[in-house]
Amino acid sequence: MNSSLLTIPARRRRLSDEMEDPDEGLSRFQPAARLTMLRYLQDLHEAETPLDAVPPQYHTGRLPNSKSGDGKPRLLLMGQRRSGKSSISSVVFHKLPPSETLYIEATTRVKKESMHSFMDFQVWDFPGHVDYFDPAFDTENIFEEIGALIWVIDAQDEYIDAIMRLHKTILNLQQHYPAINVEVFVHKVDGLSDDFRQDTFRDIIQRVQDDLSDAGFENAPVSFYQTSIYDHSIFEAFSKVIQKLIPQLPTLEALLNSLCLSCRIEKAYLFDVLSKIYIATDTSPTDIGNYELCSDYIDVIVDVSEIYGWDRPEGEAGEEEYGESGNQDAESLITMEKKGNNYLYLREINKSVFQRPESASMADPKQSRYLALICLMGEDSSAEKKALIDYNVGVFQEALKQVFPR
Amino acid sequence: MNSVKRQKQRKVLLMGKSGAGKTSMRSIVFSNYVAKDVRRLGATIDVEHSNIKFMGNLMLNLWDCGGQDGFVENYLTHQRTHVFGSVAVLIFVFDIESREFAADVINYSNIIRALSECSPNAKVFILIHKMDLVQTRLRDQLFAERADYIRGASEGFKDSVDFFATSIWDQSLYRAWTMIIYHLIPNAASIETLLQQLAEVIDARELILYERTTCLMVTHVTRGMENENPYTDRFERISSILKTHKQSMSKHTGIPAGTANFAEMQIKTGRFMFFITRLTENTNLAASIPPSEQIFNAARINILLARPRFAELDIASRPRAPAEGGQGQPPSAQIGAAEA
Ligand SMILES: Nc1nc2c(ncn2[C@@H]2O[C@H](COP(=O)(O)OP(=O)(O)OP(=O)(O)O)[C@@H](O)[C@H]2O)c(=O)[nH]1
Ligand SMILES: Nc1nc2c(ncn2[C@@H]2O[C@H](COP(=O)(O)OP(=O)(O)O)[C@@H](O)[C@H]2O)c(=O)[nH]1
Ligand SMILES: [Mg+2]
Numbered sequence: 001m002n003s004s005l006l007t008i009p010a011r012r013r014r015l016s017d018e019m020e021d022p023d024e025g026l027s028r029f030q031p032a033a034r035l036t037m038l039r040y041l042q043d044l045h046e047a048e049t050p051l052d053a054v055p056p057q058y059h060t061g062r063l064p065n066s067k068s069g070d071g072k073p074r075l076l077l078m079g080q081r082r083s084g085k086s087s088i089s090s091v092v093f094h095k096l097p098p099s100e101t102l103y104i105e106a107t108t109r110v111k112k113e114s115m116h117s118f119m120d121f122q123v124w125d126f127p128g129h130v131d132y133f134d135p136a137f138d139t140e141n142i143f144e145e146i147g148a149l150i151w152v153i154d155a156q157d158e159y160i161d162a163i164m165r166l167h168k169t170i171l172n173l174q175q176h177y178p179a180i181n182v183e184v185f186v187h188k189v190d191g192l193s194d195d196f197r198q199d200t201f202r203d204i205i206q207r208v209q210d211d212l213s214d215a216g217f218e219n220a221p222v223s224f225y226q227t228s229i230y231d232h233s234i235f236e237a238f239s240k241v242i243q244k245l246i247p248q249l250p251t252l253e254a255l256l257n258s259l260c261l262s263c264r265i266e267k268a269y270l271f272d273v274l275s276k277i278y279i280a281t282d283t284s285p286t287d288i289g290n291y292e293l294c295s296d297y298i299d300v301i302v303d304v305s306e307i308y309g310w311d312r313p314e315g316e317a318g319e320e321e322y323g324e325s326g327n328q329d330a331e332s333l334i335t336m337e338k339k340g341n342n343y344l345y346l347r348e349i350n351k352s353v354f355q356r357p358e359s360a361s362m363a364d365p366k367q368s369r370y371l372a373l374i375c376l377m378g379e380d381s382s383a384e385k386k387a388l389i390d391y392n393v394g395v396f397q398e399a400l401k402q403v404f405p406r
Numbered sequence: 407m408n409s410v411k412r413q414k415q416r417k418v419l420l421m422g423k424s425g426a427g428k429t430s431m432r433s434i435v436f437s438n439y440v441a442k443d444v445r446r447l448g449a450t451i452d453v454e455h456s457n458i459k460f461m462g463n464l465m466l467n468l469w470d471c472g473g474q475d476g477f478v479e480n481y482l483t484h485q486r487t488h489v490f491g492s493v494a495v496l497i498f499v500f501d502i503e504s505r506e507f508a509a510d511v512i513n514y515s516n517i518i519r520a521l522s523e524c525s526p527n528a529k530v531f532i533l534i535h536k537m538d539l540v541q542t543r544l545r546d547q548l549f550a551e552r553a554d555y556i557r558g559a560s561e562g563f564k565d566s567v568d569f570f571a572t573s574i575w576d577q578s579l580y581r582a583w584t585m586i587i588y589h590l591i592p593n594a595a596s597i598e599t600l601l602q603q604l605a606e607v608i609d610a611r612e613l614i615l616y617e618r619t620t621c622l623m624v625t626h627v628t629r630g631m632e633n634e635n636p637y638t639d640r641f642e643r644i645s646s647i648l649k650t651h652k653q654s655m656s657k658h659t660g661i662p663a664g665t666a667n668f669a670e671m672q673i674k675t676g677r678f679m680f681f682i683t684r685l686t687e688n689t690n691l692a693a694s695i696p697p698s699e700q701i702f703n704a705a706r707i708n709i710l711l712a713r714p715r716f717a718e719l720d721i722a723s724r725p726r727a728p729a730e731g732g733q734g735q736p737p738s739a740q741i742g743a744a745e746a
């Protein structure tokens with residue numbers, strides 16, 4: 001796996017400013033969940049459950065309209081041909097270098113992909129020409145379990161047709177599956193000048209909303225994002241889409257808030273390491289710059305861990321000495337020269353739980369589904385704070401085990 | 407008096423057709439551009455010089471030679487001895503996408519002729535560039551064909567010329583430039599000896615010495631089992647990843663990328679421990695060690711103690727200058743091109 005060989009050149013973009021608040025009106029915050037959390041925090045020993053011999057399957061998202069109950073949130077990717085759907089799924093979930101997407105062939109059938117990551121979900125890549133609301137088409141089967149429909153619009157191309165089809169689709173969904181989030185990716189914005197990009201984005205939002213209100217829908221759950229596979233924006237957008245599908249999000253946010261408060265951390269993210277999607281962050285404002293920083297940091301950790309964590313043959317002289325002494329979960333700290341103080345802190349979470357020792361190979365990404373907590377330290381963080389943070393991260397980690405019951 | 411004179415000046419020519427990507431790669435490796443930024447670059451007018459200080463006593467004197475026909479004509483005629491005299495390395499860049507490969511090669515042989523006339527001992531590196539534009543499965547073969555053909559036109563340099571397939575979009579660029587730099591470092595052997603000793607003392611699995619601004623590897627020492635490490639491209643991967651990280655840190659903190667340096671970075675896992683720390687004025691040391699807190703702590707202290715010896719190595723290999731005083735290495739003499 002060479003996830004980060006081709007590190008995506010980042011361009012600072014204040015995406016978050018334009019994005020709709022992903023949680024607004026959709027919060028699944030339940031006071032009960034928080035109460036349970038508090039109890040767990042006070043009472044960790046009793047709350048602790050013995051580890052299973054079999055690695056647990058964490059099914060985090062259970063969807064309102066899921067019939068089969070396998071709990072896999074399913075994402076559907078739809079849009080016109082050549083709008084960039086296959087590219088998005090290749091770049092985000094298979095780490096294809098963006099420039100390689102030029103060689104992706106046209107998709108001729110629905111592609112289902114199960115992602116073996118912290119969350120299991122599926123991406124259905126629809127070829128543009130399929131009319132899935134055709135009565136002959138088994139829509140039931142398609143839509144019954146999805147959590148979000150991602151509609152990709154090529155911002156560099158004519159988008160009137162795309163908007164018409166999107167409109168038709170939203171109307172259909174509103175009738176039968178009103179709980180599905182519609183996420184519109186205004187895509188390939190890398191090719192547009194800043195002004196033109198903003199205008200295009202606004203124009204698309206305006207048209208979609210006008211059409212919907214003409215049809216009598218004022219508050220359909222539709223959100224808009226500007227994306228490109230050539231920078232971090234596509235990952236940020238996916239993060240926000242997926243966060244909406246995590247019922248425990250409010251709990252996670254509360255936990256992160258309390259971590260930030262007790263250690264005076266500027267910003268904390270909980271990342272799914274392999275997909276580099278963040279599943280939660282504290283509720284202070286985010287900006288894409290922070291996201292990029294964390295994402296590049298993960299690249300460093302993943303790459304170095306891959307390079308030096310290779311499977312050494314058994315019986316290397318002296319190896320037993322250190323055998324179990326280290327922590328299975330990687331931990332990392334960066335101090336910058338000019339700032340002098342701890343700047344970034346990363347701690348992998350639950351990696352050891354997920355990895356079966358006999359097959360724990362870094363080279364096999366399927367074996368290592370894990371999260372990482374990344375903290376951006378404030379200006380005044382000193383080295384002594386490390387102990388405090390370690391302690392609190394430990395508490396956080398324990399709490400997290402309870403958030404995702406087995 | 408002038409510390410510049412005592413430094414080993416090495417003249418490096420960067421040549422090739424206009425648009426081949428010379429300025430792009432130079433800006434990425436030496437001036438903290440990211441690959442996306444290079445679209446903004448205009449054609450180079452005549453020659454752009456940059457002085458890049460490397461490892462204390464190596465001063466790269468890089469000549470980025472604009473490749474438009476008029477300029478090349480001029481290099482080959484009026485400025486022939488000025489351009490081609492006392493050259494240590496010629497880097498010639500071919501654009502893989504070029505429609506006129508045959509013409510490019512003719513152009514190349516003219517340059518080679520001038521070089522063998524004025525600097526017969528120079529070393530030639532050929533970069534076959536923009537490989538990202540070729541489909542993955544076709545790359546190896548196309549590269550081999552082009553390399554063969556170019557070697558045929560290399561006259562006196564036929565047997566010594568080295569080829570690299572490069573792209574600004576991946577770490578191949580770092581691989582090529584690491585080899586070029588290694589060729590130029592005058593005291594690589596003594597650095598390696600000292601590094602080897604250090605590695606023994608701290609029981610490191612691997613030590614990588616790299617230049618702080620470019621993140622290019624100067625040299626490395628690998629011990630014991632680590633020689634079996636299957637990731638043979640790890641050095642350029644580490645260069646590339648550290649460089650990207652440096653840029654994102656710089657962007658985030660507002661510190662210019664040239665000076666956005668780690669004081670320290672550490673990674674601890676159950677399989678290994680790894681840290682990066684400053685070694686000399688221009689270099690960082692990355693160490694991979696066994697997963698033990700004791701070894702880790704001891705290693706950090708030992709590296710701290712070894713710093714003066716490495717600093718000395720930079721100075722010792724230059725003619726003694728007793729009157730040097732506090733002036734020594736001007737601390738401001740970081741990579742010259744960093745401000746571009
Ligand atoms: N696809 C791709 N494009 C590249 C690569 N390297 C450079 N380019 C592009 O090539 C174009 C020309 O690059 P320059 O670096 O200005 O070319 P140059 O060789 O300095 O040209 P002169 O200064 O006129 O001699 C730029 O627009 C870059 O975007 C690469 O590895 N892959
Ligand atoms: N500039 C740019 N091009 C993109 C982006 N995403 C995809 N593309 C290009 O769009 C083309 C069509 O992509 P593809 O994924 O096959 O579209 P699909 O038919 O929707 O699956 C490819 O040539 C991609 O390289 C992007 O973010 N920016
Ligand atoms: Mg497709």
Ligand SMILES: [Mg+2]
Pocket residue numbers: 428429430448449450470471472473
């Ligand atoms: Mg140029």
